[in-house]
Every structure is written in structure tokens, then in C-alpha cells.
Amino acid sequence: MKLMSVSVLSVFLLSSTAAYSADDIAAQVVPQVAAPLNADSRIWRAPDFKNQKDFLGYSDTAFAVPKGMEKQVQFWVDIYSKYTTSQGVIHDMDNVETIYEVVDFKDLKTDREKQKKIDTVKKEIAIRLKMDKPTAERMRFQLGQKDRMQAAIFYSGRYIEDMEKIFREAKVPTELTRLAFVESSFNIMARSKVGASGIWQIMPYTARPYKMISASVDKRNHPLEATKLAAKLLRQNYSMLESWPLAVTGYNHGPTGVKKMTSEYKTKDLAHLIENVDSRRSFGFASRNFYACFMAVLEVEKNASAYFGSVVWSKPLDSQDLKLPTAVKYKDLVKWFDGDLEKAQVFNPHLTALVTKRGYAIPKYTVVSVPKDKYNIALISLAHRERSIAADEKRTR
Structure with a gap:
């Protein structure tokens, strides 16, 4: 069996209080344990999000890209569909669409070698563009995710249809099942440094009231049991925030924190909160980009055959x-x-x-x-x- 690690981006987006830097390039999780992509495959089906008119907060435009976030979403579409894990981009942290340079790792073997190259290229960019210190400090490296997204689509075939059924029964939009791509790349063994676990990366304090965790059994790591809890949490977030962009952001940042920001700045426009100089101080990089990443995986998975060519699902277990x-x-x-x-x-x-x-x-x-x-x-x-x-x-x- 082939070992595959979860997306570095996915790990970074686990929590706005992540303990590692934005430039970490090594996945902070247990590797994926799964069959090779050519084993037990079946025909991939493009997602069908029809017949949800009576679902919570649903409309034909419920998951349209928010105005003002188009460039941000396109950046993550490129990360998921253009750049592989043997390369990445150095970009501006506040304006992610500003890409300074593409970095190639194909001849480098160790994380130390890769990190050294990133640091060297950053210094060269700062000198070449005569950056002041604040601008130079905003440079961030993002590893490409194309090959991991392809693998995640394959692994999703084991669970996605049952996950959609769970969300439909809960009357929660089935588009939201795709958050698992952002959270874990469908790595059932995903474990974060801050304690989040499973394909939905649920924190221990979130799961305990639902009696999900015991010494011997941790249902956060059961793909379908965790999906049931995720549907409940997203429903609660929407009930509090009355907007799916805010509710999804609350899944990462915490709904109470998002609610506080909407009250303080008197807006439910996520794009405005992200761009507002004062409010963005309350958002970490992960929280500011979480909804854009979700929008990106919706786009890439929906059009996977156009982005990747041949696409297959794993058969259900x-x-x-x-x-x-x-x-x-x-x-x-x-x-x-x-x-x-x-x-x-x-x-x-x-x-x-x-x-x-x-x-x-x-x-x-x-x-x-x-x-x-x-x-x-x-x-x-x-x-x-x-x-x-x-x-x-x-x-x-």
C-alpha cells in the first residue's frame, strides 16, 4: 500500500491558532494509508447539487463566489489544479494573487533543502524589488496541491455518496461536504498538531459534548460519524450567522469570533471583513482564506475532468x-x-x-x-x- 500525506495547505487551515509558520512545507499529520490509485477504481461522477431548494439557507447563488473575492479564489484554484507538490509559489500574504516567483523542488529531496531554497529565493526577491521590511515580511510560500487534489478526489469515492446522503437528510447543502477536501484532502488518518482529527479535522473540545471520544474509540476519525457531526456544526453556524460564507468561515475561525466581527464592523459581507484593515487583524491567514479555498475546491472538483483529464473514484470499502x-x-x-x-x-x-x-x-x-x-x-x-x-x-x- 502506498503512503500519502495530507495537504500542507489543509494542515495550515486547520486552525487560526496553528502553532507552525505559514512557510512550513512538511505535512503535520500521520500519512494516508490507502490503496494505489490504479486499484479498485471506478468511474468518477461530477457532483450534482440539484433539488436542494428547501435546504437550510439554499439558493441558486448561495455558493457563488462573493464579489471582491474573485482573484483570491482564482489563486487557490491554481494551487489545487496548476502547481504540483514538487513546486510552489512565493506570494504576498495579504494579496495572495500577487505571485513573485514559482519555486521548483524536483531535484531536491529533503524538507531542509526545500526550506533553504525558499529562504534564498525570498531574499533574492526582496533585493531585486527593493522591498521595505513590512513588504518583505508579507512574502509567504504556498506548496502546490494538484497531485494531492487528484488523489483526494480518488479517495473521496469511498465516502462522498454516503456523506451527501447524511447532509441531505439533515437538509444542509451538499456542497458543504466538499469542505473535507480543504480540511484533510480526504485523509482519514489526518492529525493536526493542535489536536484536530479525521477528515473533518474536528477539535476534541468540539466533539466531547457529543460523546464522540473515549479512551478506545474516537469517532472524529470515523468518516461518516464525523460527517454527521460536521452537518450539525454547520447548521448551528448558519443559525448564528445567517450566511453560508460566514458559517463556513466560522467552521475554521469559530462562529462566535465571526459573529463578534460582524457585530463590531456592522456587516455580513465576508469580502469586506477580509479586506478591512482593522478587521483583518482578527483573522489569521487561514481564516481569511478558508472560504476562498472552499470555493476553489468546488470549482476544481466540479470540473475535475477538464483540469486533470482522466479522473477516477475509489470503490467504496x-x-x-x-x-x-x-x-x-x-x-x-x-x-x-x-x-x-x-x-x-x-x-x-x-x-x-x-x-x-x-x-x-x-x-x-x-x-x-x-x-x-x-x-x-x-x-x-x-x-x-x-x-x-x-x-x-x-x-x-
Whole structure:
């Protein structure tokens, strides 16, 4: 199985309080664990966002690019569709469409070598353009994402149709399922330095009121359980902010912080808040660009065949859910995967390291996923285990 890391941009956009600099070029997550792109593929389907008129806050223009953000969105469209992870651009942090130079990494191997080249090119640009110190300090490097976006579209095929169903049932616009591209590039193993986790990059304090996290099970890492929570959170954001651009921005920045800004500056125009000199001080780079990134992935995914040529989806995982009638060790679960540890992890990313690494039992009543062709074998094995436990308890009594 090929290992693939999550988008650097996606990691940076996890939180406006990210602890690393805008120039970090190494992904701050556990690598993706998934099959190669040519394995288990199926025909890709362009998204269909029709029949949503009664959905929360929906209209034909609900997800049109806000006036004044066109150049910002185009910058991110280019990042997702033009530049690969072997290159990137040095641009102005406040005016992202101002690109000073394209940097190529194809002959460089280590992150240290890449960072050194970035620093060198920045100095050369500052000297060449005779920049003052504030302008030079606004230079930022952004790694290209074209190949990662292609891979993310492939991996999304495992879950996107079920995710759309969850959002439709919640009457939340299905366009919003594409936030997972921005948050994690559909990397189910995405873990940020600040604690966000899973394809929706949900923070622990956000998940705890919904009883998503225990010592053995973290449902933030279960793609569909996390999607259910994301739909609830976005619905709450919209109820507070009454605008999808603001509600989406609130997913990153925090809805209370966005609400405070709209009250202070007496506007619900996201473009105005981003451009306003005073209000932008309340926004980090990630928050200012979060909605533009979302707009960009909507555009790129919708027209993926035009941007990338041949596009395929992964087939959905051939899995079946099973509610454990008794506690089970992870090593016994892996037996139902013929000993394939990586496959067991892909099917069950919600099991924590206490279970997968330290040998703690998976608690009784936990829902796990097993291969469909091993479902009956698993049931028989569990029935034997239950009888054995019952016999032991009887002998003890």
C-alpha cells in the first residue's frame, strides 16, 4: 500500500491558532494509508447539487463566489489544479494573487533543502524589488496541491455518496461536504498538531459534548460519524450567522469570533471583513482564506475532468458494520482481515492507539467494520467467544 500525506495547505487551515509558520512545507499529520490509485477504481461522477431548494439557507447563488473575492479564489484554484507538490509559489500574504516567483523542488529531496531554497529565493526577491521590511515580511510560500487534489478526489469515492446522503437528510447543502477536501484532502488518518482529527479535522473540545471520544474509540476519525457531526456544526453556524460564507468561515475561525466581527464592523459581507484593515487583524491567514479555498475546491472538483483529464473514484470499502456483543482484542479483529493491519486500520480508523498499539480490548457494543466476505466468520467467532465467556462465568459462580 502506498503512503500519502495530507495537504500542507489543509494542515495550515486547520486552525487560526496553528502553532507552525505559514512557510512550513512538511505535512503535520500521520500519512494516508490507502490503496494505489490504479486499484479498485471506478468511474468518477461530477457532483450534482440539484433539488436542494428547501435546504437550510439554499439558493441558486448561495455558493457563488462573493464579489471582491474573485482573484483570491482564482489563486487557490491554481494551487489545487496548476502547481504540483514538487513546486510552489512565493506570494504576498495579504494579496495572495500577487505571485513573485514559482519555486521548483524536483531535484531536491529533503524538507531542509526545500526550506533553504525558499529562504534564498525570498531574499533574492526582496533585493531585486527593493522591498521595505513590512513588504518583505508579507512574502509567504504556498506548496502546490494538484497531485494531492487528484488523489483526494480518488479517495473521496469511498465516502462522498454516503456523506451527501447524511447532509441531505439533515437538509444542509451538499456542497458543504466538499469542505473535507480543504480540511484533510480526504485523509482519514489526518492529525493536526493542535489536536484536530479525521477528515473533518474536528477539535476534541468540539466533539466531547457529543460523546464522540473515549479512551478506545474516537469517532472524529470515523468518516461518516464525523460527517454527521460536521452537518450539525454547520447548521448551528448558519443559525448564528445567517450566511453560508460566514458559517463556513466560522467552521475554521469559530462562529462566535465571526459573529463578534460582524457585530463590531456592522456587516455580513465576508469580502469586506477580509479586506478591512482593522478587521483583518482578527483573522489569521487561514481564516481569511478558508472560504476562498472552499470555493476553489468546488470549482476544481466540479470540473475535475477538464483540469486533470482522466479522473477516477475509489470503490467504496467492501465493508459491513458489526456491533460487538463482547469485548475483542485488536489482534482478533485483524484476523478477520487475514492479518492485514493496514486494511484493518483503513476500515476502522476510529479505534485509538490504546487498542491498536497497546493491546487494550475494543469495548463491548463498539461498532466495527469488517470485510463483507468475513462477516459471517466474524459472527461465528463472536458467538464462540460469548459461549466461552458465559461458561467461564458459570464455573466462577
